[in-house]
Amino acid sequence: MMIVIEISYEGRHIQMKRRNIRQEMISGAINLLAERGVQGTSFAVVTEATDTPRGSIYHHFPGGKNELIEAAVASIGSVVKSLIDAVDVSSPIEVVEQFVGSWRALLLANNFASNCAVANVSLGAGDDDSLRDSAGGVFNDWRESLASAFERSGVDRDDAVDFADVCLAAVEGAMILGRASGSDDIFDALSRQLSKLVG
Numbered sequence: 001m002m003i004v005i006e007i008s009y010e011g012r013h014i015q016m017k018r019r020n021i022r023q024e025m026i027s028g029a030i031n032l033l034a035e036r037g038v039q040g041t042s043f044a045v046v047t048e049a050t051d052t053p054r055g056s057i058y059h060h061f062p063g064g065k066n067e068l069i070e071a072a073v074a075s076i077g078s079v080v081k082s083l084i085d086a087v088d089v090s091s092p093i094e095v096v097e098q099f100v101g102s103w104r105a106l107l108l109a110n111n112f113a114s115n116c117a118v119a120n121v122s123l124g125a126g127d128d129d130s131l132r133d134s135a136g137g138v139f140n141d142w143r144e145s146l147a148s149a150f151e152r153s154g155v156d157r158d159d160a161v162d163f164a165d166v167c168l169a170a171v172e173g174a175m176i177l178g179r180a181s182g183s184d185d186i187f188d189a190l191s192r193q194l195s196k197l198v199g
Helices: 021-035 042-052 054-060 065-085 092-109 117-124 129-152 156-182 188-197
Strands: 002-009 011-017
Touching: 011 054, 011 092, 021 042, 021 054, 021 065, 021 117, 021 156, 042 065, 065 117, 092 129, 092 156, 092 188, 117 129, 117 156, 156 188
Parallel strands: none
Antiparallel strands: 002 011
16 A cells, blocks of 8 residues: 655656555455464464565564554444445335345455454454453444444334344355355345344
8 A cells, every 4th residue: 555645846746656564464454364363364364465564563562462453343344334325215224125135246356265254353352351351342333333323214113223233144154154164145135034024
């Protein structure tokens, strides 16, 4: 990932490019967390996967591996929240179809090689409260965004929260089943049944 800095001075235009090592490591960690989980996402693996210098690890992440993982969770959490916030809210069924469709697309884009990075952090956190809290905070953000989308589509607040919980739990389970089976067929059943639930 490059940072481009443009400067105009006395009629001259100068463009400088600089790598954003920190962001490259975060992006690499997201992919590795989705594929290998917390245990498989060491600094050595991240720097190798991203072709970033090992000497910059503690410069960018003085808090160590946990700081990198928490940054990765926050980053992917923000991206997914933005996608949820942008769903078509013309009907509750549209909300379901777009939400389920986006997770299906993620599984297919990675050729069934990865799961949800946030779920993997939650499962791999062990006794580490900071990692568990980080993942839990992202799930809560997604839940609130999805509940808000259901509300904007005409669903009352209590049902919207319930639908959000069920949809989120269902797609996380579908990611695991899809990866294990190497098939996205589960998403057809998921979309049909969740649409019946909210319709």
